[in-house]
Amino acid sequence: MTDTSNGNPEKPNSDRKTFSGKFFNEVDHFVNEDGNYIFCRHWEPSNSPEKLLMIAHGYAEHCGRHERMAEMLKEMGFHVFSHDHYGHGESDGRKVDVTDYRIYLRDMLQHVNIMKQRYPGLPVYLYGHSMGGALSMLLAHENPSLFQCVVLSAPMISKSAEFSSTWKVYLAEKLSSLMPHVGIAALDANTISRNPAEVERYKNDKLNYTGKVLLRMACQLYYIQNAATNSLPDINFPFLVIHGSGDKLCSVEGSKMLHQLAKSTDKTIKIYEGGYHELIHDTEGYDQRLLDDVKQWLNERNTQTS
Template sequence: MTDVKTKSALSPQGKPYDELSHFINADGNHIFTKCWEPPADVEMRALVLILHGISEHCGRYDPLAEVLVAKGIRTFAHDHLGHGQSEGARIDVTDFNIFIRDALQHAGMIKEKHPGLPLFLIGHSMGGTIAILSMNKKPAEFAGCVLIAAATQINPAEATPFRLFMAKASAYMMPQVGIVAIDPKWISRYPEEVEDYANDPLNYHGKVKARISVQVLKGIDNVFKSIDSIEWPVLILHGDKDHLVLLEGSKVMHEKIKSKDKTLKIYPEHFHALHREIPEDAEKVRQDILNWIEERIDRKPEVYCVAEKEETNEMTTEEKESEKEKAEEETKEENEKEELKEETKEIKEDESVKDEALENENKE
């Protein structure tokens, strides 16, 4: 996956990028990548790109990837900008769209190397937000999406107007200041997983910074704004004891999207990282993901065909919005012209009345 070898560029851990799999994004940053290969005797049937959550890294998806590759699904992932072994200030981003842009760049590289194979997205937590917005931007590129406790709704109890104001003010004046910490105990019910998360040197263990927090909120807001237009295949997974991301967001998404191929699975007593829960429960979650993908490998979902048709033969959502804005602007201009005409007419009528009065006065 390495595009350019640069001996001078080092990862945040001090390792040369010419020794690490990576791509270089549009801003010139080295983005660390990981690939899990199917066994040599297993035919490659599909592709998956995993998008991890905030403060973690793609190496934490080994158990899930192993289940997928065993069935011929070549699996890819990368560390988001500012995460894990990728370049960038730790847990910071100036614009949430950078995450989406990088995800689409990686997806494009994967598709180019494996033409003809269906590509699925899997997004966890913040990675779920990125996955949704990436799917919305280029729906025809993907065969479907799996969301694991995706961040799709702001918690009103936490994000009070005052806290939102303070977060935005901090993001502007002190973007690197930490405002909220992730408590590892809410990641999983399994003590070994909690310990593993807390001791993982590639995870970020400080408070999540102000600027990225505000950018994530903007990403969630964009998901909410586009939710009515979603028509692609999606599997939505959430634990009913998730203390980090609202279950209600997954419920609302499942209810409001227009997709004909949508499934919501709620796991009783599960915490946030469903794929890293108590071993037997995590195994069930990983199997559910595999089953859903396998069911869609050999068939092209109807909604996916619709997405392709819309992209190739009809206007995109952005184009429709642009046309709508243009039409509204033209209507506004027409109204202003009509108002101007009416005002001009009234002025002329007033002048006519005055002229007539003056003429009568002269006659007298």
């Protein structure tokens, strides 16, 4: 899909390339409000779609890592669409660096509106993982009539103890304005999954970022968490939140707080004992259990609204 309805028409012979060297005019993409090229993926059902669903990926990864979930949703009649956030995967931008996290929200909303224009009248659903889970919460909260319901996988809600005190935040903010690209710590790939093969696959995926978190990005991640936490008492949309109790990247306590504090009358939490951050790539059959739980929950809501 190439969309130029956003006021940033693509040059017919554009030489802009994705991170892996593909020409953007040969792949699905849209141009955001800043003129940056955002790489897209689509999973379309064999028949005319009955509904739309956007997947929002997490920090330092890309939307292609959610292929298995997307394929399952496609078989349910969803036209699944997603994009690599600015600065992630194949999209434009310095790797995992953004001046304002709301750029991610703005691009997500733009993509949803593009798809709504293409498929007028179809209901829209939202699935977000990790950072993408927190962003999905915020997007749905700010646009309450836009989504039928939301599925959140290990959402980034709980604040890190290492970066929650006032003085640490103040110091990080001051330093990030002076040295935004200083790396402070790297994500430990072993916390992604208990399956060693999946850990290696993550580390060997060139579209993932495995370097240190940049100081400016660390601040933006904190702002996302803070905004998500502050929104919890006002959340009033139907949601399923799924989380592994052994998640060392995004604490399960954040999902518990969401379920406890949200105003939503339709809210479900499923905790997978011992599961790590990416349940779809974890052991003990949690991958299939996750798919089954998401499918059942969505089917129940489809029945209620049909």
